[in-house]
Amino acid sequence: MKRFAPASALVMAAVLMAAPLQADPVEIATARGPVTLAAPPAKVAVFDIAAADTLEALGVAPVGLPTQLYVDYLDRGAAAPIGTLFEPDLEALSTLEPDLIVIGSRSAAQFEAVAQVAPTIDMTISPDVLGDARARLETYGTLFHREAKAAALEATLDARLAEVQGAAKGRGDALIVLTNGPKISAYGRGSRFGWLHDAVGLPEAWPALKPEVHGDAISFEFIAEVDPDWLIVVDRGAATGAAGVSARETLDNPLVAGTKAAKAGQVVYLNAANLYIAGGGYQALMANLAELLAALKG
Template identity: 55%
Template sequence: MFRSLACASALFLAVPAFAAETVSVDTYRGAVDVPANPEKIAVFDIAAVDTLSALGVDVSGAPQNLYVDYLQSVADKAEDLGTLFEPDIEAVHALQPDLIIVGGRSSDQVDTMAELAPAIDMTIWEDVVGQGLARLGTYGKIFGREDKAAELRADFDAQLKSARAAVADKGTALIILTNGPKISAYGKAGRFGWVHSTLDLPEAAAEISDSTHGESISFEFIQTVNPDWLIVIDRLAAIGQPGEDAKTTLDNTLMHETKAWKNDQVVYLNASDIYISGGGIQSMMRTLSDIEAGFNGN
């Protein structure tokens, strides 16, 4: 593999450099000059694939598995470039991309990719909504799709307004992630905390840690906290793995005693949307739509 990478790097560096128009954009690692309107792109970040697809930008190459069903048509047309964690370097070199985008799970690949073509890290992490919307604007700038980006931003704002209205004055919520029989809770400062902060949705348990993987909890904890609403993310469903699903895990005596269960106020989100492609413009709108529907009893 290292020999292949060395050969690929040598071939790339041997290509004569031609002057090309560039634009300065903000990335997760600071401002970077990138080619303007690149024709061929390799993308190793599913949130980026999500937003680029919404903008109408063709993704030339991507990981073989994007996990989310609404991006399957993108995966079908793109060249197979391996996985997020193990990119196929030879396939990337053969593609000869004008720009490579990494982020999140693939962010540590940026230096390797930069030896093949201009590469940027577009990770979305600390501020999912803020960074997600910033990435939308950045991609619009890179690909000359500013008008489409503005249209999508307006659509997002409208969906956010509707979701806020749906959750207003309806009590507290607890966000949990199931992983087979195991359960973790996420608070306002955690990975999915943007749901609380963006929607002004009160937390049922304010003391939850901000750990990346959430805080491991028991059914007794949920019973004690007794949220008005329970928002559920099924990790196994998100990654397509077999095992006990969230509905089976939560169907027990202790859960039956909670206000959320008694009042049929358990909202099961599309797990792939929020867990896999979180921060993508489509993902965020789909999640907000799920929450709106759930709180409206649909």
């Protein structure tokens, strides 16, 4: 350490103020294990929609975002387009000279490519969506020195979960389905949407579903046989902007109409982009929970 000759307090203060500030290193958890970074990074480029969602909730504005965000609530601000979730524009990314690049889920396969430009972290959300959402919120809060904001957001999430679970108590079981045009898949605990059972408190109408990434392929006859009290629906086409048959059209048939869920008006069409694309992002999570709460109270 440099030793200073005796000086007045004013001189010492001037010297300290003139010295460059160094970012303190911090170890954070990622999908690929712990990583040590200088915090806070001044410029961050983001290729994961859930990460962009939570960072926005914390007040962190990325310098670069994908050309298509899929969800309608994210504000691009001054963020430059840096390619798609599947194909990064390395030239545009390099021009930004980011201190950190965040990838995850659909962009995770591009880790090695973008890591050539700047330090990169993989923040993929696992099927433990609630657990990972909390972990990411805390991690970003630490990394960007927004710990108090992260704690406040988590408290709001806890309150929303308690309200949803209270409204769901004693309201029967649920079957979670995803439609992809005319095709239907069901999702149980351990799957990408299975966290909804734990978050809401509605048990599985069919506990034998496999925790497959793309769900268990099912038929209308299966839905009729299971006869759930609640049918929670995710429309993949609506999430990705694909043309074709909507979930409402696919499920508009006598077999589904004969279920307890349909007869009671308890078929819930969640905002699919929030759940399918931005799943695990704080704002998407809160919005989906608000939809479920409204349905349960309705």
